[in-house]
Amino acid sequence: MLREKQEAQSRLQELARQTHGRSAPSRPPAPRSPVTGCSRRCPSPGPARRTRSALGSVSPQLWALAAPSERHRGAAPRPHSGHTAVLSGSVPQVSISRRGTVSGYGLLAAADLEPGELLFNVPRSAMLSQHNCGIGDLLSHAHESLQSQSGWVPLLLALMHEFTTSSSRWRPYFDLWQDFGSLEHPMFWPEEERTRLLQGTGIPEAVAKDLANIQLEYSSIILPFMKSHPDVFDPKLHTLELYKQLVAFVMAYSFQEPLEEEDEDEKGPNPPMMVPVADILNHVANHNASLEYAPKCLRMVTTQPISKGQEIFNTYGQMANWQLLHMYGFAEPYPGNTNDTADIQMVTVRKAAMQRAKSKAQQQLVAEQWDFLCQLEMVGEEGAFVLGWDEVLTEEELSVTLKVLCMSEEEFKEYKEQDGWEDDSEEEENSTLSNAALSKLKAPCKMLLYDSVLLTLESYRSDLRAEEDLLNKEVYEKLSRREQQALHVRYGQKRILHQLLQLVQ
Secondary structure (H helix, E strand, O other), rough: OHHHHHHHHEEEHHHHHOOOOOOOOOOOOOOOOOOOOOOOOOOOOOOOOOOOOOOOOHHHHHHHOOOOOHOOOOOOOOOOOOOOOEEEOOOOOEEEEEEOOOOOOEEEEEEOOOOEEEEEEEHHHHOOOOOOOOOOHHHHHHOOOOOOOOOOOHHHHHHHHHHOOOOOOOOOHHOOOOOOOOOOOHHHHHHHHHHHHHOOOHHHHHHHHHHHHHHHHHHHHHHHHHHOOOOOOOOOOOHHHHHHHHHHHHHHHHOOOOHHHHHHHOHHHHHHHHOHHHHEEEEOOOOOEEEEEOOEEEEEEOOOEOOOOOEHHHHHHHOHHHHHHHHOOOOOOOOOOOOOOOEEEEEEEHHHHHHHHHOHHHHHHHHHHHHHHHHHOOOHHHHEEEEEEEEEEOOHHHHHHHHHHOOOOOHHHHHHHOOOOOOOHHHHHHHHHHHHHEEEEEHHHHHHHHHHHHHHHOOOOOOOOHHHOOOHHHHHHHOHHHHHHHHHHHHHHHOOOOOOOOHHH
């Protein structure tokens, strides 16, 4: 058994090296799916970086080689001429290639690069958005009627129009997609396969919400708009299936410009947009390039030293594997994704507390404690406590929940009388849940958390040992791509959960 485990670990390390996993920076809030209307996270604009060389604007000819469909983010490769496209400039620093990348096309360093170097820029006129598409005026006039939960409807209508218009100025960009049927997002998997491979990960539930939201937006907003503009749209051509595929396209490839800090509280998020060429860069947890926003263009700039021949990676945000697979169609092998997380559903902790209650009076106390936590907005029926490799990311919520659910009747009565307020030093101490702090929790809190982890592990269809068996090189290579990606998601989550078990034993 030890030998098999060592083989599994060796296989994991080999896979991780292929994806250039590194240590993680601090984590911002996670990007969200079309249910909540956010696309790929981009770094906030900061001070201008010094650059050694500018490679010039990206030409339309380059779009034909910046093939979105040929990356590991959702689509299978299609035949191509195979030669490398070198970006224009007096001294080219980067090239687009299929060789030497983690999957499909990517961007490679053609020379040694230092932090702060400009790799390329994309003029705003080359981006595809709801404002500069062929029906921009029409979408602008219908702004109020196109409001939706996702906020994506105007861009999706723009994409539907441009994708089905042969004379579109973005034709070279769309021609790279022979069809959207090769997208590998779980929303396109058969429901049986999605449940079988991803049960317990949170992805099936997220997909179900996405599909319901897509159906609702199409029937209540898209169809009425198309019927009111029959000279532009045809429901027989612009179908629900095309709309669903374009939602996945926007989910995986769009960019969303961050708001200026002073506007964050007053304005809603900026609408998503498509940025040819910038979307060719692959992702790893700790990237070596980032996208910067300037008034007239978007610039891809290095953030770390990069050696000649090394792949250049952007970031889609500090995302867990389940988010990567849900939104982009791929996951990073362990231990490559240092941003990976596992969830404990909040109701699972309530269930564990109820199971520990030995009488109806104790069960009633747990119910009252849970209701009070809901009033404090610490928990919710659909919420989850999020666990990272080094700490609990929802530390305040979990800390308060454990404390309240482990209170005696007298302690809880006093806590309620104070409306949940605590001494500042006590609150700060209780809300910090690093791995070291988890191991020092009081015994009742440890027991409750331990039981909650066990219940969470029961929600999966297999245990950690079964996943390690699948990581055996010979077995792994026989798995389908979907099985491999789902395995990376499950295995990372279970490793985090088992690590927590050890901390609170």
